[in-house]
Amino acid sequence: MDTLIKLKFVVAGAIYENELLAPYTSFKIGGPAKYFAVIDSAKDLLKLVNEADKLKLPYLILGSGTNILFSDNGFNGLVIKMNNSKIKIKDETLEGEAGVLLSKAVGSALASGLSGLEWAVGIPGTIGGAICNNAGAYGGDLAQIIKEVEIVRNHKIRRINNKKCAFTYRSSIFKNKDHQDVILSAIFNLKRGDKNAIKSKMDEIILKRKQKADSYPSVGSVFKNFKLTAKEMEEFIIRHPDFPQDFIQHNTIPAAWLIESCGLKGQTIGGAMVSEKQAGWIINLGQATAENVIMLISVIKQQVRFKFNLQLVEEIEYKGF
Ligand SMILES: Cc1cc2nc3c(=O)[nH]c(=O)nc-3n(C[C@H](O)[C@H](O)[C@H](O)COP(=O)(O)OP(=O)(O)OC[C@H]3O[C@@H](n4cnc5c(N)ncnc54)[C@H](O)[C@@H]3O)c2cc1C
Incomplete structure (x- = not known):
């Protein structure tokens, strides 16, 4: 039996061969996955992962593809798109399956008058991807509200608590x-709160996000910001007195500020460009390849290193390289 038939044999959901990955990402970049499965139940996921391991087929999990750069050659294995999407509110907790969009969780929390997810308004992607990345914005992140996570590890379903997720800045044990x-x-x-207050906090954040968002396909911020100690920040300011006061109190150097200071806004390689609106983002002007993006990332890193002696680290993940 060939691999596709074996995979189709074990799960009820759809499985495709040589499925182009670009449409499943916000960057709209990426070649084909050798095999591509859409999964909406834990039972099917367990069966599929068992079969992939039996066949020694590498696999990766895909949410909404808003933090991934796939190679132009795609992924020579099985891509499993999580499409499980049940969501439930009980007292002051929200339980969501991995394929639920974070925006849906944010909307449900608001509708139930629960506070704690306001910061997440406007972040694209699924709950699964957000946990993996410890997604965050405006002072909040997943690490601050996760009670427990249900996972498949070594072919068994387990529940692990927040501490075991080993959350750090934009990372977790799942990365x-x-x-x-x-x-x-x-x-x-979450915590019971005042619906109007929750809504107005969200409206405020939506407005801020709109002001800096670029409408071209992207993966948002490409690089992590630098978190410094107070002493490191002091030293940095001595060397760079033009560093904006706003960032100093958070002991953070935004990657976007470093990139903009290097005069890289609008820098273009092929179809990939450093956004004019938001220097931390690379946008796809239409025909960008993964190679274009990688080359542009390399130029950015070089110039920032040269000017600031700081090594930028990617927030996004490369897959299939
Ligand atoms: C316009 C824009 C704005 C953004 N703004 C922000 C922001 O403010 N803050 C922020 O933190 N991020 C931001 N992002 C990045 C991105 O949206 C988040 O990181 C998001 O949480 C990723 O979710 P996803 O479902 O798209 O994950 P994907 O990109 O599909 O996957 C990301 C990682 O999670 C893994 N993964 C996904 N699902 C599962 C699962 N069920 N089990 C195990 N692993 C899994 C993948 O294998 C991969 O390693 C932005 C992106 C865009 C395009």
Whole structure:
């Protein structure tokens, strides 16, 4: 039996061969996946992962593809798109399956008068992807509200608590390549709040996001910001007295500020360009390849290193390279 038939044999959901990945990402970049499955139940996921391991077929999990750059050659294995999408509110908790859009969780929290997810308004992607990345904005992140996460590890379903997720800035145990955990669902701890106050906080954030967003396809911020100690920040300001006062109190050097200071806004390679609106973003002008993006990233890193002696680190992930 060939691999596609074997995979189709074990799950009820759709499985395709040589499926182009670009349309499944916000960057609209990426070649084909050898195999591509859409999964909407834990039972199917377990069966599929068992079969992939039996066939020694590498696999990766895909949410909404808003933080991934796929190679132009695609992924020579199985891409599993999580499409499980149940969501439930109980008392002051929200339980959502991995394929639920974060925006849906934000909307449900608001509708139920639960506070704790306001910061997440406007962040694209799924709950699974957000947990993996410890997504965050405006002072909040997933690490602050996750109670527990249900995962598949070593072919068994387990529940792990917040501490075991090992959340750090834009990372978690799930980003660690040694683990092939699949997030099935999660429980968020929220607090009863005033609906109007929650809504106005969200409106305020939506407005701020709109002002800096670029409408071309992108993956948002390409690089992580630098978190410095107070002493490191002091030293940085001595060397760069033009550093804006606003950032000093957070001991953060935004990657966007470094890139803009290098005069890189609008820098273009092929179809990839440093956004004119938001220097931390690379946008796809229409025909960008992964190679264009990688080359542009390399130019940015070189110039920032040259001017500031700082090594930018990617927030996005490369897959299939
Ligand atoms: C316009 C724009 C704005 C953005 N703004 C922000 C922001 O403000 N803050 C922020 O933190 N991010 C931001 N992002 C980045 C991105 O939206 C988030 O990181 C998001 O949480 C990724 O979710 P996703 O479903 O798209 O994950 P994907 O990109 O599909 O995957 C990301 C990682 O998660 C893994 N993964 C996905 N689902 C699972 C699962 N079920 N089990 C195990 N692993 C899984 C993938 O394998 C991959 O390693 C932005 C992106 C865009 C395009």
